[in-house]
Amino acid sequence: MTRRVDLTPAAADLLRQLVSVHGPVMFHQSGGCCDGSAPMCYPDGEFKTGASDVRLGSLEVEGIADVPVWMSGPQFEYWKHTHLTIDVVPGRGSGFSLEAPEGVRFLIRSRLLTDEESAALS
Numbered sequence: 001m002t003r004r005v006d007l008t009p010a011a012a013d014l015l016r017q018l019v020s021v022h023g024p025v026m027f028h029q030s031g032g033c034c035d036g037s038a039p040m041c042y043p044d045g046e047f048k049t050g051a052s053d054v055r056l057g058s059l060e061v062e063g064i065a066d067v068p069v070w071m072s073g074p075q076f077e078y079w080k081h082t083h084l085t086i087d088v089v090p091g092r093g094s095g096f097s098l099e100a101p102e103g104v105r106f107l108i109r110s111r112l113l114t115d116e117e118s119a120a121l122s
Contacts (some may be wrong), residue, residue: 004121005085006085007085008086011087015061015067018041024043025043026069027069027106029075029108031075038097038107039108043098054072056069081113081118082110082111082112083113083117085110088105
């Protein structure tokens with residue numbers, strides 16, 4: 001099955017840790033400036049998605065509930081031809097994202113979808 005979004009093993013480990021403290025989580029990427037250009041992790045349902053937001057899919061992480069991933073509609077228009085991988089790196093993230101106190105931050109790594117992937121997602 002072709003997916004628009006995946007995550008690295010390090011990001012999966014961090015999600016399990018965050019869920020143990022905060023309960024189920026979700027991601028949203030607004031594409032705004034500064035912190036909004038990174039994937040933000042919130043308690044599931046705390047960030048209210050709107051009619052223009054696009055659900056990219058759900059991340060399946062062993063040991064926790066699936067993690068929905070959302071992106072703002074305008075940002076999706078720029079990224080609709082890419083496969084996204086959520087990763088985690090050392091550094092200070094957003095004060096609003098759940099990983100901020102952990103001394104790490106989530107980020108997006110991307111690559112262009114293949115013609116076959118694009119066709120499957122259409």
